[in-house]
Amino acid sequence: MKVLYAVQSTGNGHLSRAQHLIPYFAKRVNLDIVLSGPKNDFDLEYPVLDQYRGFTFSYNKSGGVQWLKTLLKNNIFSFIREVINAPVKNYDLVINDFDPVTAWACLLYNKKCFALSNQFSLTSPKVPKPGKITKQAIKFLKFLVPIKNGYGFHFVEYDKNIFHPIIRxxxxxxxxxxxxxxxxxxxxxxxxxxxxxxxxxxxxxxxxxxxxxxxxxxxxxxxxxxxxxxxxxxxxxxxxxxxxxxxxxxxxxxxxxxxxxxxxxxxxxxxxxxxxxxxxxxxxxxxxxxxxxxxxxxxxxxxKPALVNLKFNDQSQSIVDRILMDYIKSNFLINQL
CATH class of the missing domain: 3.40.50.2000 (Glycogen Phosphorylase B;)
Structure with a gap:
């Protein structure tokens, strides 16, 4: 079974999670890795097949997103070219940690794609959100990375497809x-x-x-x-x-x-x-x-710094096995129709 694992390279969070999960996937499948976003010095400790420019947010030095710079920085024609050329057709399954390129490529070529990110947890209505986070904001996330099925991470397991954080x-x-x-x-x-x-x-x-x-x-x-x-x-x-x-x-x-x-x-x-x-x-x-x-x-x-007491269960192998089993089950159901 050939799997493509697409990982967002903005910041170190997505990369550090992938660094931990890659060995668990590699034990089960033939695995390739692609990154999406800005160049990052983080050592993934695994060969990277390709690095996409993807869609990158620009931040100012005062804690916020620079929307105008973000729009000017991202070339829509370059993005479309990356989507068309993404090699998703060569794989049985694409696992996506908040990468717009392979998400849109899977949509274009009708390939199976599962989300695996903390952002995906926000699509669940069971996850608490502040009142000012509108439905339009969540729709924007779904538009940026258009994946219907997947698995999320959160500090609490709010839903059946949401797991505790990965602790390396x-x-x-x-x-x-x-x-x-x-x-x-x-x-x-x-x-x-x-x-x-x-x-x-x-x-x-x-x-x-x-x-x-x-x-x-x-x-x-x-x-x-x-x-x-x-x-x-x-x-x-x-x-x-x-x-x-x-x-x-x-x-x-x-x-x-x-x-x-x-x-x-x-x-x-x-x-x-x-x-x-x-x-x-x-x-x-x-x-x-x-x-x-x-x-x-x-x-x-x-x-007087306050301490929060939470216990995170180690679910690394069970997460990987759950994803692969769900893929096998979905393929079986499709073949039965």
């Missing part, structure tokens, strides 16, 4: 300890803006990870680090708390390591708004922007 072995092997410093990873904010806020807490130490940094630098109470998976996990395992966006992987791994978190959802980012909504219900501190306007709330959290 690299994270499971960490022996957490409570330190005094805080880890900060806010990819949509500039180092300058982050430092402007953190300088208000001179008696606290912060480890800030950013793509703007190419080597370790110390500036007062702040240590700047380039993006490095091993170093980031090491610092997170020994910190007092984590300040991050309302993505999925970093909050989930921090919760697994019993680390308090404060999250700042990216502006105009549907999934992060929904994640923040759920995390807030669980007791996580959520602020709508990382700025000096929020100093009081940030100070309150730093002085």
């Amino acid at each position: 072995d690299k994270v499971k092997h960490i022996i957490p300890r409570k330190g005094k410093s805080f880890v900060v990873y806010l990819s949509a904010y500039s180092v300058k803006k982050i430092a402007k806020v953190l300088k208000n807490f001179p008696d606290k130490k912060f480890h800030v990870f950013s793509k703007e940094v190419d080597k370790k630098q110390k500036k007062g109470n702040i240590t700047l680090h380039p993006i490095d998976e091993i170093n980031f996990l090491k610092k997170m395992g020994a910190c007092a708390g984590v300040i991050t966006a309302a993505g999925f992987t970093t909050p989930a791994e921090a919760i697994y390591l019993k680390k308090p978190i404060m999250v700042i959802p990216m502006k105009a980012q549907i999934e992060q708004k929904c994640n923040a909504h759920v995390l807030k219900k669980m007791g996580v501190t959520v602020i709508d922007e990382f700025s000096e306007k929020k100093i009081a709330k940030i100070k309150k959290w730093i002085n």
